[in-house]
Amino acid sequence: MKNLLVFLLFIMASAGAFSQKVVFVIIDGVEAEVFERVATPNMDAIAKTGGYTRAYVGGERGGYSETPTISAPGYNNLITGTWGNKHNVWGNSIKAPNYNYWSAFRFVEELAPAKETAIFSTWLDNRTKLVGEGLQAAGNVMIDYHFDGFELDEKAFPHDKERLFIHNIDEHVVNDASRYIKEKGPDFSWVYLEYTDDMGHAHGNSEKTDDAIHTADDQMGRIWEAIQYRQKEKAEQWMMFITTDHGRSAESGGKDHGGQSDRERTTWIVMGGGQPNAYFTKEQNAIVDILPTALNFMGIPVPRERAYELDGVPLVGKVSIAQPKTDLAGDKLRVSWKAIDLEGDVKILLATTDNFEAGGTDVYTEVGTAKAGAEVFEIDLSRYPSDFYKVVIEGRYNSVGRWVKR
Numbered sequence: 001m002k003n004l005l006v007f008l009l010f011i012m013a014s015a016g017a018f019s020q021k022v023v024f025v026i027i028d029g030v031e032a033e034v035f036e037r038v039a040t041p042n043m044d045a046i047a048k049t050g051g052y053t054r055a056y057v058g059g060e061r062g063g064y065s066e067t068p069t070i071s072a073p074g075y076n077n078l079i080t081g082t083w084g085n086k087h088n089v090w091g092n093s094i095k096a097p098n099y100n101y102w103s104a105f106r107f108v109e110e111l112a113p114a115k116e117t118a119i120f121s122t123w124l125d126n127r128t129k130l131v132g133e134g135l136q137a138a139g140n141v142m143i144d145y146h147f148d149g150f151e152l153d154e155k156a157f158p159h160d161k162e163r164l165f166i167h168n169i170d171e172h173v174v175n176d177a178s179r180y181i182k183e184k185g186p187d188f189s190w191v192y193l194e195y196t197d198d199m200g201h202a203h204g205n206s207e208k209t210d211d212a213i214h215t216a217d218d219q220m221g222r223i224w225e226a227i228q229y230r231q232k233e234k235a236e237q238w239m240m241f242i243t244t245d246h247g248r249s250a251e252s253g254g255k256d257h258g259g260q261s262d263r264e265r266t267t268w269i270v271m272g273g274g275q276p277n278a279y280f281t282k283e284q285n286a287i288v289d290i291l292p293t294a295l296n297f298m299g300i301p302v303p304r305e306r307a308y309e310l311d312g313v314p315l316v317g318k319v320s321i322a323q324p325k326t327d328l329a330g331d332k333l334r335v336s337w338k339a340i341d342l343e344g345d346v347k348i349l350l351a352t353t354d355n356f357e358a359g360g361t362d363v364y365t366e367v368g369t370a371k372a373g374a375e376v377f378e379i380d381l382s383r384y385p386s387d388f389y390k391v392v393i394e395g396r397y398n399s400v401g402r403w404v405k406r
């Protein structure tokens with residue numbers, strides 16, 4: 001009897017008695033200063049179970065990964081865990097996304113096909129263009145459940161100048177997301193809501209924009225209620241991420257965005273559930289951190305060549321290193337990083353090609369190792385002649401990387 005019990009406990013532990021599920025929400029175009037000023041009791045309560053942090057979008061200002069603070073590039077930063085130089089979405093027309101950088105949905109569907117995925121969205125293109133559902137170039141990825149496209153249904157949602165129809169669609173989307181999460185508990189879901197951005201564009205910093213944020217807070221409360229129901233009734237652990245795709249410019253009074261000002265680049269992340277790690281609490285976080293966090297939490301290991309391409313660092317779980325930097329002087333390349341965990345060594349890897357971008361493979365050379373705590377390594381590039389390098393610093397728990405162009 002005792003042996004059987006031990007055996008059962010072993011089975012439960014090895015199979016993971018709880019299943020880990022994730023919902024991420026993008027509330028469009030809410031700058032951090034406004035978000036922090038407006039009362040959001042529901043999101044405050046959600047953050048209490050995990051954490052809250054300011055974050056940034058826009059890649060490296062003035063650097064090779066600079067990305068416009070525009071909606072679709074912002075969403076794609078999140079769902080691919082990379083900046084525009086990789087995912088190649090520069091505007092809302094989404095002309096030529098590079099699907100070689102997998103979307104979150106492709107990661108989940110390919111690496112953990114038994115998991116159920118869902119999308120609830122006030123913009124159809126998120127599924128059809130950014131994720132690229134059903135497209136061969138995007139791996140024929142299929143999302144198990146979708147609830148979107150209502151902006152095209154002008155009968156049910158007649159378009160009005162005040163854009164109340166967008167609010168109505170957001171409500172429609174949130175109500176279905178809450179219902180579906182409560183009933184089915186999908187493993188990985190994206191909820192996208194637009195009304196806050198519409199109010200920002202029309203009215204800038206104003207009571208109308210504040211009200212739209214209050215409404216979004218109420219909507220988040222409903223989704224959180226569904227999650228709490230699941231956690232109480234089922235053997236499930238959930239994480240919820242709520243974030244935004246960009247801030248807004250001060251010069252326009254909060255109406256516009258797209259540039260690289262602090263207020264356009266500064267965003268925020270509400271994290272429900274999960275134990276924030278030292279990277280979350282001590283370092284500057286970014287929208288690209290959400291994808292690796294979600295995959296980590298769900299226990300989906302990312303293949304090494306794909307992990308090397310991710311621009312984000314997990315916000316929960318063990319992390320070795322973050323904040324990679326490179327400084328080139330002549331043939332001397334100084335590679336530095338922030339050690340989050342001082343234990344162990346890091347490997348410094350170098351590739352002189354970017355075949356990955358075209359669906360191929362890059363061969364990395366290990367050019368040395370260093371103590372994680374050393375935080376710096378110097379490479380003599382004269383031994384590896386090229387105009388272009390991909391540098392990867394690989395720690396015990398995660399890797400970070402950068403491009404270097406001569």
Ligand SMILES: [Zn+2]
Binds near residue numbers: 071072197245246
């Ligand atoms: Zn936006």
